[in-house]
Amino acid sequence: TRLPESERKKRPKVVILGTGWGSLCFLRKLHTDLFDVTIISPRNYFLFTPLLVGGTTGTVEVRSIMEPIRKYCKRADAEDATFYEAECLSVDPVSKKVKCYDNSAVKGEVSEFELEYDHLIVGVGADNQTFGIPGVKENACFLKEINDTRNIRDKIIDCLETASYPGQPEKEIDRLLNFVVVGGGPSGVEFTAELNDFLQSDLLKTYPLAKRINVTLVEALPHILTIFDKKIIDHVEKRLQSSNNTKIWTKTAVVGVREKEITVKNTTTKEESIHPYGLLVWATGNTPRKITTQIMQSIGPNIQNNRRGLVVDDYFRVAGTDGIWSIGDASINPSKPLAQTAQVASQQGRYLGRLFNQLAEEMNNDLIKKRENPDAHKEEKEKQQEKLNLFNSITGSNKSFEEAVKEKPLFKYKHMGTLAYVGDHQAVAEFKGDHSTTVSEGYITYYLWRSVYFTKLLSVRNRALVSFDWLKSSVFGRDISRG
Ligand code: FAD
Ligand code: NAD
Structure with a gap:
């Protein structure tokens, strides 16, 4: 469904950085006929992060929660979008250009390129927060990307195999089987729960030494899962x-990480102690x-000075720029700060996609109505030309954007509740209403947790694969082979 290159070039250029929750939801909503995307x-690929932790133990296979982005670039009923697998290194907000680099293993003669944009969606x-603590990046495993899960899964088994060596000193066995999880937020808690399931259901059956595994969840605050209600916190801690x-x-x-040991500090007594570890998972x-x-x-510290990310306004326009927008974890609206979750990013992406479509279509209709020239052929040409320029004109520097969006509904975040898996077929959930909070925990909540995320999976393929993985791991157990 591609237009000729010459026509494509005339449409406003929308460049999207990222293939995560925010970007994909934006892309899926966008009428690609109106823009050159x-x-x-x-x-x-897109990664379904809520089930990522299950990949660290093999409850789900990671390929089951990935979706190729090119599938979403192809449109049956509209223009296709173009995809380049590259990392954006820098953005020049003045010349409106992005500079990108091929950071994959296979490089061609061209491994860098520049692209112009009219609208950039960031x-x-x-990234993973390490607070600049020395040794974290070099020695810890993280919980963010596909490779992180492979790395953790591999390391759990490697620690057990190495601990089983003949003549391995007792002290070294204890170190290798000491698994430390840093950060008692939802990522750290869900991982600890998955690890414990893996241990109880699979590792204890196969590794004689598995009973010596010690899992320690380390949290700087007085409690874990502080985003949840007190009742849930008590339940999960117990x-x-x-x-x-x-x-x-x-x-x-x-406070410190070395190859085989960590230094921890009691935040009350300020006492420090050293603890050996075999596996260190960092989720802070x-x-x-x-x-x-x-x-x-590049915008400057007077305007962009929020520690969480790009400051945006109510329409997700990046403050201090013309034509840069940002959604999801990368940005924050300081007057209405929201959690860094998939729920938020996806709703923001959908809203912005709709806003782009509405603005472009409405302005286009207005222009057509206003046109007086009866010459059909010329009119058609003009119409095309105006259509191509209209979006830039309303969102450009001529200040008519405010006028154009005046009657548009503002983004309204709809919180559907917070869910977390806490192990052994149990989950916790919190639903906040205007006047009350409902909390729930246990087996039924676990089925709710599974059903919610199952229905949120993007494709039938994903759903089929995840169902199969769940069935496979519950009937045959999780795979304990390494590699
Ligand atoms: P992401 O989804 O992280 O996507 C960012 C994209 O940008 C990626 O494609 C990345 O490759 C790309 N990118 C990075 N650098 C560049 C660059 N330089 N140039 C171009 N592209 C780049 N939220 C929930 O609501 N519920 C949950 O149950 C839940 N569970 C989670 C479990 C885990 C283990 C983790 C880590 C997070 C979880 N979250 C959950 C949070 C949720 O995943 C994030 O809030 C969400 O992914 C944010 O979406 P995003 O689009 O902003 O970024
Ligand atoms: P988080 O920010 O929610 O929690 C990190 C925790 O680490 C905090 O409690 C903090 O006190 C602790 N911490 C920081 N430095 C430490 C240190 N040096 N030693 C010990 N503890 C330390 O981070 P997260 O769990 O990675 O989650 C990131 C985002 O993803 C959040 O917005 C979260 O809501 C979202 N998420 C949601 C879900 C879900 O909804 N089920 C699951 C995972 C992640």
Whole structure:
């Protein structure tokens, strides 16, 4: 359904950075006939993050929660979008250009390119927060990308195999089987729960040494899962600690990491101690990505000075720029801050896609109505030309954007509740109404958790694969082979 290149070039150029929740939801809503759309991301797939933790133990296989982005670039009824697998290195908000680089293993003669945009959608998500603690990046595993899950799965088994060597000293066995999870937010808690399931259902059956595995969840605050209601926090803390192999250390911050040991500090007594580990999983939240910081710096610290990311207005326009928009974990509207979740990013992406379509279509209709020239052929040409320019004109620097969006509904976030898996076929859920909060926990909530995420999976293919993985791991157990 491609227009000739010459026609394509005339339409407003929309460049989307990222293939995550925000960007994909924006792309799926966008009428690609109205724009010349290009997506740039180092990942040529969308990743369904809510089930990512299951990939660390093999409850689900990671390919089951990935979706090729090119599938969404192809449109049966409209113009296709273009995809380039590359990392955006820098954005020049003045010349309106992005510079990109091929960071994959296979490189051709061309491995860098520049692209012009009229509108840039920054949906690059966030990076792992390490607070600059030395040794974290070099020694810890993270919980963000597909490779992280492969890495963790591999390391769990490697620790057990190495601990089983003949003549391995007792002290070294204890170290290898000491698994530390840093950060008691939802990522750290869900991982601890998955790890415990893996241990109880699979590892204990096959590895004689598995009973010596110790899992420690380390949290700097007095409690884990602080985004949840107190009742849920109590329930989860009790649940996790009811397993003989799992401990929670609250009011304890990890302050140093070396290859085989961590230093922790009690936040009350300020006492420090050293603990050996075999596996270290780091889940202490988000920080802006390098590209986000570069964009912020190019705008200047007077305008872009929020530690969470790009400051945007009610329409997700990046403050201090013309034609840059940002959604999801990469941005924040300081007057209405929201959590960094898939729920938020996807709703923002859908809203912005709709806004782009509405503005472009409405302005186009107005122009057609206003046209007086009876010459049909000439009119057709003009119409085309005006259509091509209209979106830029309303969102450009001529200030008519405010007028154009005056009657448009503002983005309204609809919170559908927060769910988290806490192990052994149990989950917790919190639904906040205007006047009350409903909390629920246990087996029924677990089925709710599964059904919600199952229905949110993007494609029938994903759903079929995930159902099969769940069935496979519950009937045959999780695969314990390495590699
Ligand atoms: P992302 O989905 O992270 O996508 C960012 C995209 O940008 C990626 O495609 C990335 O490759 C790309 N990118 C990065 N750098 C560049 C660059 N330089 N140039 C171009 N592209 C780039 N939220 C929930 O609501 N419910 C949950 O149950 C839940 N579970 C989670 C579990 C885990 C383990 C994690 C890590 C997160 C979870 N979240 C959950 C949070 C949710 O995943 C994020 O809030 C969401 O992914 C943010 O969407 P995004 O579009 O902003 O970024
Ligand atoms: P988080 O920011 O929610 O939690 C990180 C935790 O690490 C905090 O409690 C913090 O006190 C602790 N911490 C920080 N530094 C520490 C240190 N040095 N030592 C010990 N503890 C330390 O991060 P997350 O769990 O990675 O989640 C990131 C985002 O993804 C959040 O917005 C979260 O809501 C979202 N998410 C949601 C779900 C879900 O809805 N089920 C699941 C995973 C992630």
